[in-house]
Amino acid sequence: MVSALCFACALMVILPLALVLFHLVRMGASSVDWAFLTQLPKPAGEAGGGMANAIVGSLILIGLAALIGVPIGVLGGVYLSEYASDRLSWSVRFAADILNGTPSIVWGMVVYALVVMPMKGASAYAGGLALGFIMIPLVIRTTEEMLNLVPNTYREAALALGIPKWKSVVFIVLKTAGKGIITGVLLACSRVAGETAPLLFTASGNQFWSRNLSEPTASLPRQIYDYSIGPYDDWHRQAWAGALILILVALAINVGVRILTRGSSPRLVK
Amino acid sequence: MTNESQFSVKAEPPPPALGPPPKRAPAPPGVTFDVQGLKVWFAAHQVLFDVSLQIPPKAVTAIIGPSGCGKSTFLRSLNRMHDLAPGARVEGRITLFGEDLYARQVDPTLVRRRVGMVFQKSNPFPTMSIADNVIVGLKLNGVRQKSLLRERLEQTLRMAALWDEVKDRLHAHALSLSGGQQQRLCIARALAIEPEVLLMDEPASALDPLATAKIEELILELRKQFTIVIVTHNMQQASRVSDFTAFFYLGRLVEVDQTKKLFTNPKDKQTEDYVTGRFG
Numbered sequence: 001m002v003s004a005l006c007f008a009c010a011l012m013v014i015l016p017l018a019l020v021l022f023h024l025v026r027m028g029a030s031s032v033d034w035a036f037l038t039q040l041p042k043p044a045g046e047a048g049g050g051m052a053n054a055i056v057g058s059l060i061l062i063g064l065a066a067l068i069g070v071p072i073g074v075l076g077g078v079y080l081s082e083y084a085s086d087r088l089s090w091s092v093r094f095a096a097d098i099l100n101g102t103p104s105i106v107w108g109m110v111v112y113a114l115v116v117m118p119m120k121g122a123s124a125y126a127g128g129l130a131l132g133f134i135m136i137p138l139v140i141r142t143t144e145e146m147l148n149l150v151p152n153t154y155r156e157a158a159l160a161l162g163i164p165k166w167k168s169v170v171f172i173v174l175k176t177a178g179k180g181i182i183t184g185v186l187l188a189c190s191r192v193a194g195e196t197a198p199l200l201f202t203a204s205g206n207q208f209w210s211r212n213l214s215e216p217t218a219s220l221p222r223q224i225y226d227y228s229i230g231p232y233d234d235w236h237r238q239a240w241a242g243a244l245i246l247i248l249v250a251l252a253i254n255v256g257v258r259i260l261t262r263g264s265s266p267r268l269v270k
Numbered sequence: 271m272t273n274e275s276q277f278s279v280k281a282e283p284p285p286p287a288l289g290p291p292p293k294r295a296p297a298p299p300g301v302t303f304d305v306q307g308l309k310v311w312f313a314a315h316q317v318l319f320d321v322s323l324q325i326p327p328k329a330v331t332a333i334i335g336p337s338g339c340g341k342s343t344f345l346r347s348l349n350r351m352h353d354l355a356p357g358a359r360v361e362g363r364i365t366l367f368g369e370d371l372y373a374r375q376v377d378p379t380l381v382r383r384r385v386g387m388v389f390q391k392s393n394p395f396p397t398m399s400i401a402d403n404v405i406v407g408l409k410l411n412g413v414r415q416k417s418l419l420r421e422r423l424e425q426t427l428r429m430a431a432l433w434d435e436v437k438d439r440l441h442a443h444a445l446s447l448s449g450g451q452q453q454r455l456c457i458a459r460a461l462a463i464e465p466e467v468l469l470m471d472e473p474a475s476a477l478d479p480l481a482t483a484k485i486e487e488l489i490l491e492l493r494k495q496f497t498i499v500i501v502t503h504n505m506q507q508a509s510r511v512s513d514f515t516a517f518f519y520l521g522r523l524v525e526v527d528q529t530k531k532l533f534t535n536p537k538d539k540q541t542e543d544y545v546t547g548r549f550g
Contacts, residue, residue: 085356153393157456159354161407161463162383171410175397 021247028244031237041207041223047234051242053209054223057124058193058246061203061219064128065135065192070185072132073139077181080140081147082169093144099137107133108198116202124210124217127203131192138191142184146177183257190253194246196221220246302327302467302497303348308362310343310352317343321362321523323516330489330498332512332529334505336544339518341501345469348499349385350378366467383411386465390472392452394444394459401440403455407463422462430458431488450481454488461492468492470500474507486511505545509533517541 035050042049080089111130116122150173158168174181204216205226220242227239303325310318318340325331333341343352350371352358364371371381394403402409404426405419413419423440427433432454436447447455453473460468470489474482489498489511502508508515509529516526517540525532525541536542543549 151393153389153391154395156351156354157389157393157395157459158410159379160349160351160382160387160389161410161459162379162381163407163410164379167410172395172397172406176395178397 024240024244024247027237028240028242031241032244036238036241040209041238044230045232049238051218051220051223051238051245053206054218054220054242055245057203057206057210057218058220060124060213060217061127061131061199062189062193064124064213065131066185066189068129068132069135069139069188069192073136073188074143074181074185076136076140077143077147078169078174080144082165082173089144093141096137096140100141103197104134104195105197105200108200108202111198111202119214121214122202122204122216124203124213124215127199127217127219128213130198130202131195134192134195134198135188138188139185142188143177143181146180146184147173149180150176179261183261186253186257186260190250193249193253194221196225200225300327301325302367303499304363304365304368305348306363308344308347308360308364310340310347310361311357311359312355313357317521318347319521321518323523323526325497325499326514327497328493328495329513330493330500330511331514331516332508333499333501333516333518334503334508334544335518335524336549337503340521341518342471344518345387345471345499345501348467348469349387350381351387353378383463384465385467385469386460386463387469388453388457388460388471388473391476392449392456394447394452394455396445398444399441400436400444400447400455403444404458404462407459411463426458426462429461429492430454431484431491432458448481450477450484453477453481453485457485457488457492465496467497467499470498472501472503475503482507505533505547517544519544 035048037050037055038052039048039050040053041051076092080092084092107130110133111126115126115129119126154172154176155168158172159165163172199219199222203219203222205222206216206218210217224239224242224246227235227242230236230239301324303323305321305323305325308318308321308323309316321340321344333344335341346352347360347364348366348371352360360372366381366384370376394400395406398406401423404423405413408419408422424433424437427436432451435451436442436455439446444452444455453476457468457473474485477485486507489500492498493513500508500512512529514526515529515532517524517532517536517538519540525536525538527537532541533545536545
């Protein structure tokens with residue numbers, strides 16, 4: 001009885017993913033072609049064109065976000081796990097958890113006030129920063145958790161060899177937790193890849209290639225949003241295709257992470 | 271955690287790991303460690319009470335006693351591992367060949383380079399090969415010369431009686447070794463930085479009898495070159511491998527003597543009860 005109930009609930013987790021994937025493939029697959037991947041959007045009302053600028057824009061934004069979020073997040077996590085006193089790490093952990101629960105549009109507003117208004121315009125920098133802010137607490141928490149999984153006996157062994165603490169942290173503890181941390185970073189990237197709200201008024205959107213990072217930049221989520229509420233059937237078609245690309249990227253990252261972490265976790269426990 | 275940087279780095283003697291293999295200076299007659307009035311607290315809880323003990327050079331000293339008697343705590347104060355435990359406090363005086371290990375200007379990292387340690391559970395670094403595990407202490411202490419590293423690798427694996435078993439797979443994963451081999455790898459790792467003393471915290475307690483016998487054989491071999499202090503809860507082991515035995519009970523040193531004497535003719539009633547198996 002209980003097992004049947006659990007099975008039903010488990011099914012309810014898998015079912016939406018299956019349905020979404022199925023629907024996206026049905027609606028979008030036919031529109032994913034070479035032109036979609038390599039061409040700029042056509043002027044409104046004209047059929048054809050693609051989302052090349054949005055795909056590249058999304059990659060740039062994720063790259064900028066990682067540039068900000070990964071170093072701060074990893075170093076912060078190292079500090080929490082290896083150096084901080086109990087009370088300090090409790091407060092930072094608490095703050096990180098609250099930040100993790102903050103609606104992402106709040107980050108968009110923060111960056112709008114901090115960067116977009118002084119710079120008098122949306123830019124890739126601003127979008128990357130907003131996504132970076134979202135990544136920081138995610139990466140801090142996973143880094144800390146992965147480091148906490150490293151048994152203390154390794155730290156003791158390193159210190160008993162007369163290895164200075166910072167070297168033990170960098171070359172032994174971090175290395176031991178390496179795969180777990182990379183996994184966390186990749187998952188954080190895939191999480192921010194789909195964020196739309198923080199980009200609305202930071203990176204804004206762009207129908208063309210941006211010439212540099214201080215210009216408004218197209219991104220997949222934003223393009224999907226614009227096209228799906230637009231009046232043209234061709235836009236709707238392309239929005240489906242964009243959504244399919246986005247979810248495939250997220251899926252690919254997740255599968256990559258599984259492959260990467262296969263066989264590594266038992267080593268930590270041994 | 272204790273902030274280690276508050277201690278200035280001591281200029282001399284140079285850490286043994288960095289030079290060419292040093293000639294082992296003839297140990298000064300008498301003692302390796304001289305422990306006087308050692309008291310250790312963890313926060314408000316006092317674990318060791320006024321322990322005074324001298325540990326002779328090039329001999330095996332066994333520390334025995336029931337669980338919780340402070341024997342591991344004693345061992346860890348000999349290489350300043352307590353500096354890492356938040357809330358730990360050490361009082362008293364410990365000298366190593368006459369040098370005060372807890373003096374203000376002493377860098378605990380350098381103490382640990384002179385006093386090697388092997389732990390209860392074998393703990394080779396899981397991301398490294400067999401060879402890297404052995405030389406990691408040298409590498410992270412700044413030794414880059416390849417020929418020296420190779421030489422030390424073979425030398426220490428031979429000392430740890432592991433060379434013949436692993437020489438054809440030095441770059442295999444360290445965790446591919448058996449439990450007993452892993453523990454000998456950890457001994458090799460500790461020996462590679464050329465410590466003057468080797469501390470062993472129940473090194474065979476997680477091993478089967480055959481692997482245990484190998485470790486004990488190794489201890490008897492290493493005794494010729496090193497001062498060894500071994501914590502064990504196995505009294506047969508203490509009597510097999512040690513020259514001197516110290517019996518700890520409830521955080522106090524009850525009795526220390528030549529192993530033979532302590533086991534056959536203990537002076538203290540508690541020691542007698544313990545070694546005859548009446549409690550513990």
